[in-house]
Structure formats: C-alpha cells, structure tokens
Amino acid sequence: MLFSTFGIMGIIVVPVLILLFAAIFLSKQYKRCPSNQILVIYGSVGTGQSAKCIHGGGSFVIPLLQDYTYLSLEPLTIEIDLRSALSKKNIRVNVPSTFTVGISTTSNIMTNAAERLLGLSTGEISNQAQDIILGQMRLVIATLAIEEINQDREKFLDLVNKNVNLELNKIGLDVINVNIRDITDESGYIEAIGKKAAAEAINKAKVEVAEQDKDGAIGEANANKEKEVQVANQVAESEAGQKEAERNKRIRIAKYEAEGVTGEAAALREQEVAQAKQRAITEQGKKEALKEQRVFVAIQEAESVKGENESKANIAEYDATLKEKQADAAKRGEVALA
Structure with a gap:
C-alpha cells in the first residue's frame, strides 16, 4: 500500500521536475x-x-x-599622426587628426562587423581602423591642391569623411566624428601663403583706413556746408514767417472790422424788417378780429330775428288753435243746450 502511494507520487513529480528544468x-x-x-x-x-x-x-x-x-558599441578614439602626405602639386603636408569610430548598427554593416571584428580586442580593432584611415587620407590629399586643403577645410573634411567611412563600413565600423587639428607642410608653403594673405589684409586695411579718413573729411566738410545752408534757410524762413504773420494779422483785423460794420448794418436792417412785419401782422390781426366780430354780430342778430319770428309764429298758431277750440267748445255747448 505504501509502495503504491510512493509510486503514484513519483509518476506525478518526475514529469513536473522535468518540465521545470526544461523551462529553466x-x-x-x-x-x-x-x-x-x-x-x-x-x-x-x-x-x-x-x-x-x-x-x-x-x-x-x-x-x-x-x-x-x-x-x-562604445566609441573608439584613434589618433592619426599623418606625416609627409603628398598633395596634388607634390607638396608634402602633415595632417594630424583625431577620428572617433564605432561599430555600426545598420543591418548589413553589423554583419560585416560580426564577420571581421568578432573576437578581436579593442586595440586590434583600432589598429585595423587606423590603417584604413591613413590610406584613405593619403588618397584624398593626393587629389587636392595645397590651396584647396588649406582654404576649403569643409570640402577637405567632407571628402575625408566620405572616403574613410566607405572603407570602414566594409569591416563594420562607422565614422562618428573627425577633428583635423592642424595642416602644415615641410616646405613652408602654407606659412608663406598665410604671410601673403596677412600682408594683403594689412595693405587692404590701410587703404580702407585712408579711404575712411578721406570720406570722413569730405563728409565733415559737406556736413558743415549743409549746416550753414540750413541755418541761412531757417533764418530766411523765420523772417518770412514773421512778415507773413504780421500781414495775416492786419488782414484778419480789417476783415473782422468790415464784418463788424456789415453785421451791424444787417442787424439793423433785419430789426426794421422784423418790426414792419410785426406791425403788418398786428394790423392784419386787428382787421381779422373786426371782420370776425361783425360776422359774429350779424349771425347773432339773424339768429335773434329768426328766434323772434319763430316765437311769433308759435304764438299765432297757439292763438288760432285756442280760438278754434273755444269755438268748438261753444258749439258743443249750444248743441248740448238745444
């Protein structure tokens, strides 16, 4: 019984342990x-x-x-002490520089790194990169004149970057940064070019200073002349302005006096016309009032006569009716008496 129990537990535990170890x-x-x-x-x-x-x-x-x-993927800093590289015009130059490179994360370039750098130490990788960089820099310098290398540093740096990066990609590396520290030559040609440029710059500066002094003197003279002319013009304009102001003052005073006289006469004339109009209106009003009074009196008299006539007619009609009634009553009395 006990043996069978352990047997069943063993059947359950062993597969579980196997699955656990497999998962781990x-x-x-x-x-x-x-x-x-x-x-x-x-x-x-x-x-x-x-x-x-x-x-x-x-x-x-x-x-x-x-x-x-x-x-x-840590960057590698490689010092390149390039000496006596032959340029296009057969002048040897020294171009010390510092390159920062690293393994690329681009898919096909990563494969190149796995094929060519796997298992190599940092020093071995740096040595390979250094050989490639030196060869490509010599190749680029051989295609450029010394003036192009010295004056157009951006173009030179761009060519170095492109050529070196293209070759480093073949072993799985990318150029991260390039720093050209200095460019010199063994013959002193670059130094001579610098001295020539400095002399030309100094001479040009002297000429420009002389031109500026001349322009300054001419400008000062012109400014003084313009100042005198402007002062004279301002004085003339001031005097002319004063004369014009006095004339305008006299004209305005005369104008105001004439307008005062004219206005006074017009006011008197308007006053007389207004008074005449008021008198005419008053007379007309009186006549209208008298006419209306006479008409009213005539109407009232006619109304009175009419009322009197109507009253008289009413009295006569009443007398006739009374007499008729009296005769009729007398007649009825006679008839009754008979």
Whole structure:
C-alpha cells in the first residue's frame, strides 16, 4: 500500500521536475541585448548567413546548434599622426587628426562587423581602423591642391569623411566624428601663403583706413556746408514767417472790422424788417378780429330775428288753435243746450 502511494507520487513529480528544468534551461537560452551592445548569434542561423546580429530586444539561442557573443558599441578614439602626405602639386603636408569610430548598427554593416571584428580586442580593432584611415587620407590629399586643403577645410573634411567611412563600413565600423587639428607642410608653403594673405589684409586695411579718413573729411566738410545752408534757410524762413504773420494779422483785423460794420448794418436792417412785419401782422390781426366780430354780430342778430319770428309764429298758431277750440267748445255747448 505504501509502495503504491510512493509510486503514484513519483509518476506525478518526475514529469513536473522535468518540465521545470526544461523551462529553466530554455529561459537561460533566451538572450537579451543591451542598448550599448550588439548580440551576435552564430552557428546554424539560416542559409547563406554567417551570423544573426541583433541590436535591442532579444532572441532564443538554440542549444548545440547555435552560440552567441556580444560586440561593444562604445566609441573608439584613434589618433592619426599623418606625416609627409603628398598633395596634388607634390607638396608634402602633415595632417594630424583625431577620428572617433564605432561599430555600426545598420543591418548589413553589423554583419560585416560580426564577420571581421568578432573576437578581436579593442586595440586590434583600432589598429585595423587606423590603417584604413591613413590610406584613405593619403588618397584624398593626393587629389587636392595645397590651396584647396588649406582654404576649403569643409570640402577637405567632407571628402575625408566620405572616403574613410566607405572603407570602414566594409569591416563594420562607422565614422562618428573627425577633428583635423592642424595642416602644415615641410616646405613652408602654407606659412608663406598665410604671410601673403596677412600682408594683403594689412595693405587692404590701410587703404580702407585712408579711404575712411578721406570720406570722413569730405563728409565733415559737406556736413558743415549743409549746416550753414540750413541755418541761412531757417533764418530766411523765420523772417518770412514773421512778415507773413504780421500781414495775416492786419488782414484778419480789417476783415473782422468790415464784418463788424456789415453785421451791424444787417442787424439793423433785419430789426426794421422784423418790426414792419410785426406791425403788418398786428394790423392784419386787428382787421381779422373786426371782420370776425361783425360776422359774429350779424349771425347773432339773424339768429335773434329768426328766434323772434319763430316765437311769433308759435304764438299765432297757439292763438288760432285756442280760438278754434273755444269755438268748438261753444258749439258743443249750444248743441248740448238745444
């Protein structure tokens, strides 16, 4: 009974333990890539591929069939002490410079790095890059005249950057920065060019100073002349203004006096006309009042006569009616008496 119980537990526990160990093993085979490194998986990674490069994220490494390692993305500073590089006009120049390079994160260039730099130390990588940079800088300098190298530094730096970067990409590196510290030559040609440019600049400055002094003197004389002319014009304009102001004052006074006399006469005339109009209106009003009074009196008299006539007619009609009634009453009395 006890043996069977242990047997059942063993049947359950063993598969669980196997699954647990398998899960732990598989989880250890999943490799994550830090941001400052490239994960390189090599072995059986696919037809036609020597390695699988991953920057960021992670990937599962198949046991026995695959293995992995990391490539650092930390920049490498390489000092280039280029001496006696032959330029286009056969003048040898010295171009000491500093290059900062690093492994590229571009897909195909990362593969180049995995193929050519995997397992190399930092010093070995720097030596390879240094040889490539020296060769390409000599090539670029050979295509340029000394004047182009010295005067158009931007063009020279751009050509160096392009050529060096193109060759470094072949081993998986990118140019991060280029710093040309100085450009000199063994014959002193660049120094002579600098002295010539300095002398020309000094002479040009002297000429410009003389021109400025001359222009200043002429400008000062012109300014004084313009000042005198402007002062004279201002004096003349001031006197003319005073005369014009006096004349305008006299004209305004005469105008105001004439307007006063005219206004006074017009006011008197308007007053007389207004008084005449008022008198005419008053007379007309009186006549109208008298006419209305006579008409009213005539109307009242006619109304009175009419009333008297109507009263008389009423009295006569009443007398006739009375007499008629009296005769009728007398007649009825006689009849009654008979």
